Amino acid sequence: MKKLMNDPENIVTAFLDGLVAANGERLQRLEGTDVITRRSFKPQKVGIVSGGGSGHEPAHAGYVGEGMLDAAVAGEVFTSPGADQFLAAIQAADQGAGVLVLVKNYNGDVMNVEMAQEMAEAEGITAEMVIINDDVAVDDPEQRRGIAGTVLVQKMTGAFAETGASLSEVKRLAEKAVSRVRSMSVALTPCTLPAVDQPSFDLAEEEMEVGIGIHGERGMDRREVASSAEIARLLLDHILPEIPQGAPLAVLVNGMGSTSLMELQVFANDVIEQLDRDIQHTFVGEYMTSLDMAGVSLTLLALDDELAEHLQAPVKTVQWKQ
Structure with a gap:
């Protein structure tokens, strides 16, 4: 690229x-x-x-x-x-x-x-x-x-x-x-380091890397590319058992660098439809990327009153705008 x-x-x-x-x-x-x-x-x-x-x-x-x-x-x-x-x-x-x-x-x-x-x-x-x-x-x-x-x-x-x-x-x-916060990621393409100009790992067109980090490293599993809804289910199945039950949630859908906002919104909708929980906040966009990697990460945060108050508090930064 x-x-x-x-x-x-x-x-x-x-x-x-x-x-x-x-x-x-x-x-x-x-x-x-x-x-x-x-x-x-x-x-x-x-x-x-x-x-x-x-x-x-x-x-x-x-x-x-x-x-x-x-x-x-x-x-x-x-x-x-x-x-x-x-x-x-x-x-x-x-x-x-x-x-x-x-x-x-x-x-x-x-x-x-x-x-x-x-x-x-x-x-x-x-x-x-x-x-x-x-x-x-x-x-x-x-x-x-x-x-x-x-x-x-x-x-x-x-x-x-x-x-x-x-x-x-x-x-x-x-x-x-x-x-109270848990995340997991999927890559559809590897990233390319600026000084190397070659992918950090090989990934076939019909494959996706499951459980990647954010440094271009390979994930924990490699599978056939799935639909957005299927990826949402896969990530939720791993994350939800580790989230306190019954607590309202904040959801963060994060692009890895080369995933379009249209695709991220599709994925966010799939996550929300499959979550049978009280969702108080949903954030969709690029928050922590991996250069030019195409992929998505899902984060769930189990809120209480104190955390909710500070999550929605005023903020003035270049990226996060409340």
């Missing part, structure tokens, strides 16, 4: 420069880093930081702003940012009440955040971490990856922090959100 770019080796820098050029009234890039922050910070508010490898846009920089993230760190494509980059984000986000880092469950990301925490603590900054692992395609909860459910956790946690809640309270809500 042809790509609109200049130097593939410097695509992340060019992406960040373009993001700030188009949204300079609300975003800034910390000099000498790959960190995007808010233009203005709220004093004595808990700072919320997230990040990871690039290639998942609009995550995470697209969610920097009032009511969501204070800073986002962009690594190279599908590569964890270094500990120094996470530290820079923590330093920028610290407004005197401590910082919470929301990190997807990938070894490099977690390890580098842990090192950044230690360096921040040495400077007198209190930094806590919550690991997001919503991908039910992986059986072992300890090994589950963070995928599109991450965005809902960021939304609710950021909104709660905006109210002036303490670091311990914000961390508590984030951990509750993580415990």
Whole structure:
């Protein structure tokens, strides 16, 4: 697939420069880093930081702003940012009440955040971490990856922090959100890394990859391509057993990068028709992609009154508009 770019080796820098050029009234890039922050910070508010490898846009920089993230760190494509980059984000986000880092469950990301925490603590900054692992395609909860459910956790946690809640309270809500959100994905085509210009795995025309992550890796199963309704049933069958029964739901239908909005709306309708539950919110669009992969992920969040309040709270970011 042809790509609109200049130097593939410097695509992340060019992406960040373009993001700030188009949204300079609300975003800034910390000099000498790959960190995007808010233009203005709220004093004595808990700072919320997230990040990871690039290639998942609009995550995470697209969610920097009032009511969501204070800073986002962009690594190279599908590569964890270094500990120094996470530290820079923590330093920028610290407004005197401590910082919470929301990190997807990938070894490099977690390890580098842990090192950044230690360096921040040495400077007198209190930094806590919550690991997001919503991908039910992986059986072992300890090994589950963070995928599109991450965005809902960021939304609710950021909104709660905006109210002036303490670091311990914000961390508590984030951990509750993580415990009640589950996701799973299907790919219809692989993605192509900018500097490689070849698919990340081979997939025949009549095949789909089930249980993919967001880094171009293969899934847990390969099957014959199914209809939208059949894929909805497949994903629901895996996700629903892990969601608290009886709770109202928020539904996130997420495109992986090259799936049309028409197709996503068709899939959303199939999910809603098959869910015999109270659905309070439905989000459809591209929230956490995998470059140019065609596919879809489904996220279900079991709401309670507290989570629902912060999910629907006001927010001002480039991507998430309430």
